[in-house]
Amino acid sequence: MAIKSRAYETIEQAYRHSKETVIEWKKQGRLAVGCIGSDVPEEVLIAGGILPVQVFGNPEANSPLAEQYLEKGFDPLTVSQFEQIVNGSCTFLDRIVISNSSDAVIRSYYYLRAIRKMEPHMPVPPLYFFDFLHTPFRMSGMYNRDRLRALIREVEGWSGKEINTQALQEAVSVCNRTRRLLHELNELRQPTAPKVSGTQMLKLIGASMVMPRQLCNELLAEFLEEARSGSELAGVPVFVTGSPQDHTFLYEVIEACGGLVAGEDHEMGFRHVKDLVDESVNPIDGIVDRYHLRPPVSGQATVSRRVKDLTNAVEQSKAEAVVFYVHEKHDAISWDYPSQRKALEAKGISVLMLEDQPYGPVPEETKRKITQFISAVKKGGRS
Structure with a gap:
């Protein structure tokens, strides 16, 4: 059984009730800014005294307003995030920063901007678009530095606080501390002696996207010490890839079926904290390089x-099996699959593809497929 403690329960509560966590922060007269996309540099917001808050979707609710505004080609996570903004669930946020991490996210920004202009009665917070390039060229790095400096000036205007080099360095240090603690916890879910489950790890990472980072670091450090002395967990080590998972339904099913999620590469999981900012260089250079040079998401x-990055990540996690979990209308994720499957199976790693999956609870038929797949892996078979 996965270890639980006071520290973990507090973190889990923040993950499950992120709005209440943010409201407690705002009671101190501080700002909170929502983030959508995987490239919003939280270090800049923290340096300005602002709490960065990941905008999650709501997998257990419909999205009637979003469906009125968006065409049918949007993936369900983007639709649900959009719904939270237009239905008033994000009014506790002072602003929302959106990065160009995918075409769907970019288009959702344009729709939200139009709503604010044409329907000002709608409860959409002020928006800021953070244009960040991902092409591996020097000109992209230079452009990204200009965009980061522009964001710094903008955040200074929001907070009324100067963001100097020292403030950025302190913010980088805090964020790197969070990442290092999560790295150490991630080691505790590796198959050699797993003591932290994948479901727990996803909650820890998710909580780090919404909690005040100093408080989060204190609780992560406390839980880390307790987890080290916990009992080992059993299960087939499984790696999860495909659509982002900003809730734990899939992980819970995998681990209830005899698996143990040892790693993932979607942007709501370990990828979010994997890379550190180089603290030995100018913080602007370090921040830009951290977001620019890390392994890209699908489509970038x-x-x-993508084949190389996935196989490397799977090998590092020591997983014996990989589950591709792809939401409906998220077809681009599947384009790399034939080459990825070939590379993984060449290394003796079993693969299960689950396409057209809903954003929300895992269907019963999918549960059966996962159960059969993990049972086959246990017996030394292959999907």
Whole structure:
């Protein structure tokens, strides 16, 4: 059984009730800014005394307003995030920063901007678009530095606080501390001696996206010490890839079926904290390089790069099996699959593809497929 403690329960509560966590912060007269996309540099917001808050979707609710505004081609996570904004669930946020991490996210920004202009009665907070390039060229790095400096000036205007080099360095240190603690916890879910489950890890990472980072670090450090002395967990080590999972339904099913999620590469999981900012260089250079040079998400790289990144991540996690979980209308995620499957199976790693899945609770038929897959892996078979 996965270890639980006071520290973990507090973190889990923040993950489950992120709005209440943010409201407690705002009671101190501080600002909170929502983030959508995987490239919003939280270090800048923290340096300005602002709490960065990931905008999650709501997998257990319909999205009637979003469906009125968005065409049918949007993936369900983006639709649900959009719904939270237009239905008033995000009015506790002072602003929302949106990065260009995917075409769907970019288009959702344009729709939200139009709503604010044409329907000012709608409860959409003020928006800021953070344009960040992902092409691996020097000109992209230079452009990204200009965009980061522009964001710094904007955040200074929001907070009324100067963001100097020292403030950025302190923010980088705090964020790197969070990442290092999560790295150490991530080691405790590896198959050699797993003591932290994948479901727990996803909650810890998710909580780190909404909690005041100093408080989060204190609780993570406390839980880390307790987890080290916990009992080992049993299960087939499984790696999760495909659509982002900003809730734990899939992980809970995998681990209830005899698996143990040892790693993932979607942007709501370990990828969010994997890379550190280099603290030995100018903080602007370090922040830009951290977001610019890390492994890209699907759609931002060639097939060969995606194959290499996935196989490397799976090998590092020591997983014996990989589950591709792809939401409906998220077809682009599947484009790399044939090459990825070939590379993984060449290394003796079993693969299960689950396409057209809902954003929310896992269907019973999918549960059966996962159960059969994990049972086959246990017996030394292959999907």
